[in-house]
Amino acid sequence: MINIWRLTKLQLFSSFGLNKALHTKDVKEKRKSLLLAFGILVGVLMIAVVSFGYNFMLAVTFEQMGRMDLLLAIMMAVTSIVGFFTTVYKASGVLFSYKDYDLVMSLPIKTSHVVASRVLQLYVLNLFFSLMVMLPAGVVYAIKVNPGTLFYLFFLMTLLFIPLLPIIAATIIGSCISWISSRFKASRMISLVLTFAIVIVLMVGSFTLNGNEQALADMGAELADMIFKLYPLAAMYVDAVCSYQVGSLLLFIALSVLSFIIFATVLSTKYKAIHTGLMTSHAGSKYTMKPLEASSPFRALYKKELRRYFGSSVYVLNTSIGMILLLVMSVALLFVSSEKLGEMIEIPQLSHYLSTLAPILLSLFVVLSCTTSSSISLEGNNLWILKSSPVSKQAIWLSKVAVNLTITLPVLSISSVMLMISLRTGWMESLLLLVIPLIYACYSALMGIIVNLKLPNLEWKSEVTVIKQSAAVLVSMLIGIISLLVPLGLSLLLTQVNANLLLLGVGMIMIAACLAMYRYMQTKGEQLFQRL
Known part of the structure; x- marks a missing residue:
């Protein structure tokens, strides 16, 4: 029994990064x-x-x-x-x-x-x-x-x-x-x-x-x-x-x-x-010699990161299930109108709430589908290859952000269009429905990179530890949810304020946050990578 206890304790401590926290000086x-x-x-x-x-x-x-x-x-x-x-x-x-x-x-x-x-x-x-x-x-x-x-x-x-x-x-x-x-x-x-x-x-x-x-x-x-x-x-x-x-x-x-x-x-x-x-x-098919292709550093890193993403079923499932649910929900609303849904669940104003708060709802699925919060940690023992490669560190983190946007933006675009049709939104609501989730997608991707650089876990034994249980994933998810709860609470409390104006203000603030994070990564990104 003592061996079972010791192994279990070591595995759990390693999963949550407690070994380093307890013994570091x-x-x-x-x-x-x-x-x-x-x-x-x-x-x-x-x-x-x-x-x-x-x-x-x-x-x-x-x-x-x-x-x-x-x-x-x-x-x-x-x-x-x-x-x-x-x-x-x-x-x-x-x-x-x-x-x-x-x-x-x-x-x-x-x-x-x-x-x-x-x-x-x-x-x-x-x-x-x-x-x-x-x-x-x-x-x-x-x-x-x-x-x-x-x-x-x-x-x-x-x-x-x-x-x-x-x-x-x-x-x-x-x-x-x-x-x-x-x-x-x-x-x-x-x-x-x-x-x-x-x-x-x-x-x-x-x-x-x-x-x-x-x-x-x-x-x-x-x-x-x-x-x-x-x-x-x-x-x-x-x-x-x-x-x-x-x-x-x-x-x-x-x-x-x-x-x-x-x-x-x-x-x-x-x-x-x-x-x-x-x-x-x-076993794969027999290897055949083909002409070598040359790519720019960013494109090569992007392809490498995309292969890494789809090479892990846990990674894909944990970060894309939110987008799948969003797509399912958007398709369902095409067949069940918001008015009928409101009658079914006895919320007469549900259609109004969905029309005004739909951008926040879509953004919630986006922040739950962040791939960058674990992308640095997943490099593990191979991170030295990236650090010693003759490419700029900006190209490295931009390739990881690009993969995150590749996963979220196509589904966001399709879902937004279907929601515009089902909710019959006006031109202002439609514009916000497209733009606000897009801004949160950029915000979530940049935030995930920064948090992962601040809270890396490069000594994992199983991918599950990094993708589902790491500190960076939990912190970035918490920050993303809080950034949505604040505008949601304001819109529910300040009912006398036009919801579109409120969302427009939120969008401007989030754009400023994205620009500030981008600037931070431009000036401090190299230093953060070298500390790993």
Whole structure:
């Protein structure tokens, strides 16, 4: 057990950059780590507040229905579903595709201990998300129902076991996708298509559960039956936590733990064979000599960065899923008018809100699709090649910004045009709908580069660590969301001010911010690169 604990601790510390923060003697590094910890804490608190508010709104409806147990059932199912499809595309990277596989497997440690530590790493990461979702739901339930002491005991006990089965299912599916795709020449593309298909199917399926408050009130038992049929463990969970049934509690824990133990045991016995199968790729076609092509430094760097981007399925999925959702939403609004949608969810002024705040909504998808916040860190041990190349550092970071804009701008343009048609916006609203997200795309790309240069992680072992868990990604995302919350809050508070004028002012401020960041990179970019 001591080996499992040590390996798990080292992997988690490495994932979040805690090793360097705890052991460095550099005062600047320690100050940076403290500021980062404070920023992450603020972000977690913001998520908790939003989660609490959402749970409270749901609780009002379920209280009218007399089915407060549905609150915990839905949140438990949502936690499991979200944990599942986020683990689908990171499980292979955490369990198999890490750079120090040969080093770890050569240590005098049992393979089962290595597997256990890797699985525990996945578990801890999913448990963190479960706590952020379930604790606010539990607090709201306790406020509304005022349950007995057993509720708190059973609720805290079951929290630890909710992520187990989603991890098993996601790992199996993710590994199957990697194995199937590795059998073909275009393995990366096939892996992306299969993973996107699974994620979109899950999301579309979850959307079918949505409805207005009156619809939920009319459904009652039907909604509960739907949830329990989709995820039977939710029924056990509700019986245990809400009805204090000890049998359901023991059955829920036993099924979760036994499944997890069996999964870890089977995985440890076949671990090397599975790793070999997943890491084996189809041989390419026979090489044929072709004329060499010459490109400008920027174009060569851009092509290299684009190949790097599409060469990582985790990178593509984590940074493009927002743009995919934006495109799906824009297409859906072509068939369901904003007025009808407002009637369905009982918000008569929804059409007005969408017309005026659509630029902010589109910009939210943009800031969630930033590729530059991890692009420097992904260079890893190969960064010295870029630093020693006879190209300007400006060309390096501009190529990374160009890839970010290549991913976002085409989808933004198409989505903006479709929203203009569906929302029937005027010329001023249409102009803002095109320009504001474009400005935020440039802002997000430049901000991501600066933050990543300030908070690099070049000693990663798995791409998942950099793309999903690095400080630069979290900080740049937090800054981007805050930059959107401010104008959104002003537009809701200053209702007497014309929304178009307000957005125009926001656009001018963001243009000034983009120019300031561009100027900063021109003057300090070389210095920031040399410090890496």
